[in-house]
Amino acid sequence: MPNQRKKIIAANWKMHKTFHEGIALLVELNMLISSKPTKHTIVVAPPYIHLQSAVHAVADTGIKVAAQNCHQAPQGAYTGEVSAEMLQSVGAEYVILGHSERRQYFGETDELVAQKIKAATDFGLKVIFCCGESLAEREAGTHFELVKHQITTALKSFQPRVIKDVVVAYEPVWAIGTGLTASPEQAQEMHAFIRETLQGLFGAEIANNTPILYGGSMKPANANGLLSQPDVDGGLIGGASLIAQDFFDIIHSIPA
Numbered sequence: 001m002p003n004q005r006k007k008i009i010a011a012n013w014k015m016h017k018t019f020h021e022g023i024a025l026l027v028e029l030n031m032l033i034s035s036k037p038t039k040h041t042i043v044v045a046p047p048y049i050h051l052q053s054a055v056h057a058v059a060d061t062g063i064k065v066a067a068q069n070c071h072q073a074p075q076g077a078y079t080g081e082v083s084a085e086m087l088q089s090v091g092a093e094y095v096i097l098g099h100s101e102r103r104q105y106f107g108e109t110d111e112l113v114a115q116k117i118k119a120a121t122d123f124g125l126k127v128i129f130c131c132g133e134s135l136a137e138r139e140a141g142t143h144f145e146l147v148k149h150q151i152t153t154a155l156k157s158f159q160p161r162v163i164k165d166v167v168v169a170y171e172p173v174w175a176i177g178t179g180l181t182a183s184p185e186q187a188q189e190m191h192a193f194i195r196e197t198l199q200g201l202f203g204a205e206i207a208n209n210t211p212i213l214y215g216g217s218m219k220p221a222n223a224n225g226l227l228s229q230p231d232v233d234g235g236l237i238g239g240a241s242l243i244a245q246d247f248f249d250i251i252h253s254i255p256a
């Protein structure tokens with residue numbers, strides 16, 4: 001019997017799309033989705049500055065809006081930063097935290113990501129927590145250890161009632177924006193390992209109910225193979241989410 005976990009397809013726009021381009025993309029996506037509705041959860045993560053307008057643009061469609069980051073403090077003198085409460089106040093429901101680009105270019109550590117998860121969940125946001133190894137780590141065979149360490153450090157201090165609001169995204173860094181994708185077997189192997197890690201930390205119920213998304217060059221041509229794996233509960237999509245038809249085709253690649 002197929003599992004009962006929620007399936008989630010999330011769009012991470014990164015630093016792409018001006019205001020008008022972003023709204024046009026959402027309007028196109030709305031049209032496609034209303035022509036062929038989906039029962040799955042669809043999330044879009046535009047840049048901060050478009051969030052409030054994105055919330056209005058998708059009102060009544062069922063699409064959820066996410067931010068791509070937040071600051072760990074509730075408020076304060078942090079020029080240029082945005083708090084979880086601010087995100088919640090404009091209608092964002094999710095926030096992506098711990099993305100490898102934040103780790104690589106902005107020095108985010110697992111400890112900092114844990115603080116951000118606390119800030120986000122304190123204000124009722126759901127978190128898409130990203131983890132995943134670099135090419136060097138995969139080649140050295142340390143990828144399982146690394147992913148376990150990332151998950152354990154970022155999540156271990158939380159109660160199960162907080163973890164219920166966390167979605168894990170496994171994103172091998174070597175597959176992000178490179179056109180290289182993990183094979184369905186590689187994704188399944190790591191997703192099963194992540195579920196086992198969650199079970200060790202929080203027990204079977206949390207492990208069985210936590211959606212684990214795959215991210216890294218997912219596109220219409222490879223989505224079905226990845227999304228057909230028993231422990232792959234959806235996708236976090238960068239490049240292909242910038243084209244409405246491609247993102248829509250990925251949504252409909254989830255096996256019935």
Ligand code: PGA
Nearest residue numbers: 176177216217237238239
């Ligand atoms: P990609 O990005 O689909 O362009 O590889 C995925 C991500 O970084 O979330």
